[in-house]
Amino acid sequence: MNLLPGFDDILAAAARIAPYASVTPVLRSAALDTLAGAELHFKCENLQRGGAFKFRGACNAVWSLDDGQAAHGVVTHSSGNHGNALALAAATRGIAAHVVVPEGAVRAKLAAIERAGAILHRCAPTQAAREATCAEVQRATGAELVHPYADTRVMAGQGTLALELLQQAPGLDALITPVGGGGLASGVAIAAHGIDPALDLFGAEPLGADDTAQSLARGTRVTTVVPDTICDGLRALVGERNLDALRTHRVEVITVSDTETIAAMQLLWSELKQVVEVSSATVLAAILKQPQRFAGRRVGVVLTGGNVDLQALPW
């Protein structure tokens, strides 16, 4: 299950999720173009079902199951957008979704996952407890594990947004996504180079969780980084296969501080008029930090999600 998807898998995923996922709009801002000195085409996955790109991967995984497998439901461990996306995706097929959530997870997010129809399983807030509880649910129910990023079907699903973006904004020179576990970045890399192998690919990573940048620099996967960043969607260590894909597709990672990201988040809200979560703003922060890499070019910019707590804004 941990092999990288091929371009064909991504095309198949696009057809599979088409009845359920939104074709999200691509928005522009004259003010942001001026600021960046580049032509920015924002792919607004904050407007995707569930408010994040995660629905694409979860939906592809759910609809990849044969009827026998599907009858046992799906399971994952995630208190964030992936858990919510899997619940929504399972609902489109009328099957059970089990979501393992650590004690201490944000109550509003758990409520959203429950509203989407999932069965919550609480566990201690450690990686070991998550995995053990997940395995337990699998044994008890026969549910299929859908990992947030180290899953071929999930990566293929995330890649579909690049197919859409390159159709909506033809002739792009470069494309940038945030990097966390790498499911999005690798899916997008395979999809984008399947259409245009000359496209320059970039990733944006928080300085406080820069394991991908370190791994690419050293040529081997660095697993010693202890994430310390406000970007809650980008704290996961990059997966082994995801890292392989980033290397193969020559994805350059630009690191940004939380302060730079928060400033970029405010720009996306005030100029693009889009509510995006802090992790999404890393991409604009990266462009504004290293403008010479993007100057005068047509750049696809992936805004990953818009699930925020309006009572706890970071400024």
Place this chain on the structure above:
Amino acid sequence: MNLLPGFDDILAAAARIAPYASVTPVLRSAALDTLAGAELHFKCENLQRGGAFKFRGACNAVWSLDDGQAAHGVVTHSSGNHGNALALAAATRGIAAHVVVPEGAVRAKLAAIERAGAILHRCAPTQAAREATCAEVQRATGAELVHPYADTRVMAGQGTLALELLQQAPGLDALITPVGGGGLASGVAIAAHGIDPALDLFGAEPLGADDTAQSLARGTRVTTVVPDTICDGLRALVGERNLDALRTHRVEVITVSDTETIAAMQLLWSELKQVVEVSSATVLAAILKQPQRFAGRRVGVVLTGGNVDLQALPW
């Protein structure tokens, strides 16, 4: 100049502004549909050039001038979205824009108007001073006055958004806009009924500036209301001709409290993921306040603008 536009004027305006104005997207939210018990189609004028629908009217006015008139430029009094829109519209034609602004206007808004290329003229913060200064600028420069709402060309321009919306979301049963001076509501009414005379039209007005609701109830224009509302875009008294149009087109006005509007604003941010200004949220507040009027229907909902100060949110 204060006659109402006809449907033909609105069609002509649409052709006139097409090279400059954005065709703004229509967005949906499953969560908001569930909450309202209706099918809501949000016309996102927060994504219009300048961040508000006002660009449509200003642009139509600027490009309605013959070359001789245009050479002398345009003038208006507005420290808000109309001033900014007129500056942007004048720039598309390469002519001067004079904007009369009262002392005490929000510095950020004035900076935006100046950035858009306008010449600012300061005056005392009274209606009399605004009009006197405007007249002075007209005498000195020969500039054409473009009033924010009591102007046929402006009303025709604003009406173009209804043409777009009815094309993007065919088969609507009802349509709702905020009501301030009435330029938007009357332009939209004329456009919408030009396409579908059976459409039910609604306006949303702050309780603290409910001169339109009072005027329609009494059958005569009420001018004694002293505006007291957080909705800074809706403080103007309804214009005489604008009121005529609302009456002719049987526009029903629903009044909402600022508390209801702020709650609706948070829903638009958190569920639709759109940054909209507080005045824009009156429409959703009105739908949620009187759901029986909209239950089970397909409703066009006009979100007028998204120019907000992120450092001074009303919650």
